[in-house]
Amino acid sequence: MDVLKVGVIGCGAIGREHIKRLHNKLQGSRVVAVMDVFPESAQRGADLVGSDCKIYDNIEGIVNDSDVDALVVTTPGFAHKEPIMAAIKAGKPVFSEKPLATTAADCKEIVDAEMAGGKKLVQVGFMRRYDKGYRQVKELLDGGTFGKPLLAKCTHRAISVDPSYTTDMAVTDTAIHEIDCMHWLLDDDWTQVQVIMGADTKHAHEGLKDPQIMIFKSKKGYTVILEVYVNSNFGYDINCEVVCEEGVINLPAPAYPTVRKNQMISTPIEQDWMNRFIDSYDVELQEWIDDTKKGEVNGPSAWDGYIAAVTADGLVASQTSGVMEDVSVGET
Ligand code: NAD
Ligand code: ISE
Numbered sequence: 001m002d003v004l005k006v007g008v009i010g011c012g013a014i015g016r017e018h019i020k021r022l023h024n025k026l027q028g029s030r031v032v033a034v035m036d037v038f039p040e041s042a043q044r045g046a047d048l049v050g051s052d053c054k055i056y057d058n059i060e061g062i063v064n065d066s067d068v069d070a071l072v073v074t075t076p077g078f079a080h081k082e083p084i085m086a087a088i089k090a091g092k093p094v095f096s097e098k099p100l101a102t103t104a105a106d107c108k109e110i111v112d113a114e115m116a117g118g119k120k121l122v123q124v125g126f127m128r129r130y131d132k133g134y135r136q137v138k139e140l141l142d143g144g145t146f147g148k149p150l151l152a153k154c155t156h157r158a159i160s161v162d163p164s165y166t167t168d169m170a171v172t173d174t175a176i177h178e179i180d181c182m183h184w185l186l187d188d189d190w191t192q193v194q195v196i197m198g199a200d201t202k203h204a205h206e207g208l209k210d211p212q213i214m215i216f217k218s219k220k221g222y223t224v225i226l227e228v229y230v231n232s233n234f235g236y237d238i239n240c241e242v243v244c245e246e247g248v249i250n251l252p253a254p255a256y257p258t259v260r261k262n263q264m265i266s267t268p269i270e271q272d273w274m275n276r277f278i279d280s281y282d283v284e285l286q287e288w289i290d291d292t293k294k295g296e297v298n299g300p301s302a303w304d305g306y307i308a309a310v311t312a313d314g315l316v317a318s319q320t321s322g323v324m325e326d327v328s329v330g331e332t
Pocket of ligand 1: 009010012014015035036038041074075076077079098099125273277
């Protein structure tokens, strides 16, 4: 196959970003069809491609189009399961943005359907595994010279979120990145998790608990403390510090010049995920295109999506209970 012909389901913020990179930026793929529940959103997606892009208003149509080799799902998390299941049923490779689905039960159905089909088809958009900085941290940890990791402190801050963002989404939409990434970085599984609510910021909309502190205990005994603060009002601020027996490793911050002006020394801060992780999305999708053309799935799998969702279920339970919740994944 020379060119992978892709159908994109969900033409919102990241859907349009992925359409542009799949069609114009990366090697070996073209977007041939788009689908969205809102016709005007689908049209916006198609306009990025050109007049020969097909527009669908239903999942069955785009998934079963014989011109579509593979699917990219960029609907909101609650609407991932239906297109992923349809792609599996059609035997087509599917890349889904994170989370795989919003509950462990839904993720398990996807894992089971994929296994029943006898072929790996699903990849999840845990793009931090492709980030240069996180890869550098992993290389140092795996190199062994820092000794055993003891604990890690992470922040996941955004400027603001819209009113459709609910308290549980601090876990299923936002912390899901650290749930997967820290599990991958530390090469360990979570056994217990807890959420402690911070004092509410006045910048959060009515009913949203923000910020939240999340605590993860791992099988090997590591502790991760994560601050999720999605109405920080100042920027998109992703940090990770791993404290080890022989030293401390910090995730490199994006490189910006430090300027001296008006009696101040200052450095810009990212405004959103789009730029902060732009290279990671490119690497992630280029590898997905190349693997898919070879009939392989080598990125984060449906199983990775499932174990992240089991952990997320524990955190969501703890948002209400306030206590440590057990996380149990079961057998592979
Ligand atoms: P968005 O709301 O901007 O876009 C979602 C689009 O999906 C909208 O156009 C909406 O009309 C459409 N849609 C909703 N329900 C649908 C359905 N049932 N079928 C077809 N289309 C449907 O959201 P977004 O910010 O682009 O996020 C989309 C997904 O991407 C989410 O899962 C989110 O978690 C993920 N995301 C990941 C990253 C990352 O860093 N990896 C960044 C942003 C978003
Ligand atoms: C968004 O969906 C993303 O995935 C971003 O990477 C994350 O930082 C943000 O919290 C989510 O809403």
